[in-house]
Amino acid sequence: MMNTYKEITTNGLWKQNPGVVQLLGLCPTLAVTTTAVNGLSLGIATALVMAASNGSVSPVRRFIPSEIRVPVFILIIAALVTVIDLSINAFAHPLHKVLGIFIPLIVVNCIVLARVESFAAKNVPIPSMLDGLMMGLGLTLVLGLLGAMREFIGKGTVLSGLDLVFSTLPKALYTMPDYHGFLLAVLPPGAFLGLGALIAIRNWIELRQLAKTNTSLSQLKPVLGH
Amino acid sequence: MEDNMPNTFFNNPIIKHASKTAITLTAFAFVGTIMLAYVFDITRAPIAASEKEARLALFKQILPENTYDNELLKETVQIAPNEQLGNLQTTTANIAKLKGKTAGVILEAIAHDGYSGDIKLLIAIRADGSISGVRVLAHKETPGLGDYIDITHGNWITLFNNESINKTSAAQWQVKKDGGKFDYMVGATITPRAVVNAVFKTTQFFEKNKKILFAVDN
Numbered sequence: 055m056m057n058t059y060k061e062i063t064t065n066g067l068w069k070q071n072p073g074v075v076q077l078l079g080l081c082p083t084l085a086v087t088t089t090a091v092n093g094l095s096l097g098i099a100t101a102l103v104m105a106a107s108n109g110s111v112s113p114v115r116r117f118i119p120s121e122i123r124v125p126v127f128i129l130i131i132a133a134l135v136t137v138i139d140l141s142i143n144a145f146a147h148p149l150h151k152v153l154g155i156f157i158p159l160i161v162v163n164c165i166v167l168a169r170v171e172s173f174a175a176k177n178v179p180i181p182s183m184l185d186g187l188m189m190g191l192g193l194t195l196v197l198g199l200l201g202a203m204r205e206f207i208g209k210g211t212v213l214s215g216l217d218l219v220f221s222t223l224p225k226a227l228y229t230m231p232d233y234h235g236f237l238l239a240v241l242p243p244g245a246f247l248g249l250g251a252l253i254a255i256r257n258w259i260e261l262r263q264l265a266k267t268n269t270s271l272s273q274l275k276p277v278l279g280h
Numbered sequence: 281m282e283d284n285m286p287n288t289f290f291n292n293p294i295i296k297h298a299s300k301t302a303i304t305l306t307a308f309a310f311v312g313t314i315m316l317a318y319v320f321d322i323t324r325a326p327i328a329a330s331e332k333e334a335r336l337a338l339f340k341q342i343l344p345e346n347t348y349d350n351e352l353l354k355e356t357v358q359i360a361p362n363e364q365l366g367n368l369q370t371t372t373a374n375i376a377k378l379k380g381k382t383a384g385v386i387l388e389a390i391a392h393d394g395y396s397g398d399i400k401l402l403i404a405i406r407a408d409g410s411i412s413g414v415r416v417l418a419h420k421e422t423p424g425l426g427d428y429i430d431i432t433h434g435n436w437i438t439l440f441n442n443e444s445i446n447k448t449s450a451a452q453w454q455v456k457k458d459g460g461k462f463d464y465m466v467g468a469t470i471t472p473r474a475v476v477n478a479v480f481k482t483t484q485f486f487e488k489n490k491k492i493l494f495a496v497d498n
Contacts, residue, residue, distance in 0.1 A: 122301050208424070241422075
């Protein structure tokens with residue numbers, strides 16, 4: 055049992071990472087990652103929705119006729135997203151203004167439905183919740199890294215917008231003095247370039263690990279094929 | 281049909297099956313709706329409070345707190361779509377009063393001629409017609425280029441502080457490139473041009489309508 059949990063965790067965070075391996079849910083990945091805080095916030099909101107949707111589909115999976123499973127899943131996901139949307143609006147209002155339209159869009163983020171359909175509909179509740187959470191955190195990791203890269207290169211800041219989440223925190227942890235900015239990183243092409251760099255880095259690490267364990271080239275091919 | 285019953289609507293196997301699944305779907309919809317109604321109910325008050333707070337914090341930036349003593353959110357005038365303000369829907373103007381005397385008004389204006397999309401502005405004008413402050417509420421200008429009109433990206437918007445149509449002639453209400461007095465950043469002229477124009481038209485609107493705006497007494 056412990057092994058299953060470990061596997062679910064490594065799958066979500068590394069092996070089957072939604073952001074850089076499965077490449078699902080690219081709309082928010084590319085659109086909100088103008089700063090690390092935006093990326094992390096939407097990532098955490100998505101992770102919460104995923105843990106909750108996997109956790110609520112799994113116990114009732116036997117009562118859902120397979121013909122109408124997709125409408126039921128969407129209904130459950132939509133309800134949970136609305137709950138998160140209202141909660142953020144009520145308790146982190148400035149952040150809600152920034153994330154704006156992207157929170158409702160979690161409903162149609164295909165990674166959420168993908169995990170419900172491929173995991174929660176076939177497994178017991180606790181592993182399902184863990185799977186949702188870990189897949190969500192895997193995505194959060196990518197959103198956070200991509201956001202951090204884009205804001206540092208584009209604007210020369212580290213964690214700007216912290217004050218939007220908690221009004222007592224500073225505006226940014228670090229701001230590079232006299233930095234004129236590199237606009238491309240903040241604009242949409244920067245998101246594609248940054249994501250490409252992250253995928254390349256992940257594949258490079260994966261290849262190095264495989265090379266260390268002396269695997270033959272034939273086993274390397276599936277990794278290269280991503 | 282395995283028995284002798286006539287093939288009516290209700291024992292049609294497709295209808296039977298559909299009814300059963302529809303009931304399941306309805307049950308899920310019902311549970312989901314209950315959950316949403318509950319969460320909506322408990323978050324309604326905090327959301328209204330945060331919205332009010334955010335609004336007042338914005339007002340504070342453009343109209344110093346010591347210049348009025350009334351509740352801005354309560355004393356309002358509705359303004360129908362107006363060409364000078366650029367609003368396509370009815371907007372709310374907030375009236376500031378100090379010891380019962382009108383001290384100023386906060387108007388919302390929309391510039392439709394920005395570089396990309398509308399620029400929503402909030403403009404505070406004192407009773408004497410001078411501008412107390414301007415802020416950009418929403419815009420879609422290019423990040424890093426046109427977005428210096430936003431206070432989080434620069435102080436440009438404070439150029440309007442204490443401006444008025446008495447102080448600055450109509451011909452001067454333009455960016456420097458067009459022969460006016462307002463500074464702009466090279467490479468992004470369309471954005472400030474739109475904002476200057478919108479603020480100018482708003483002050484004109486104020487001069488024309490101040491009697492109506494300040495007529496409210498409640």
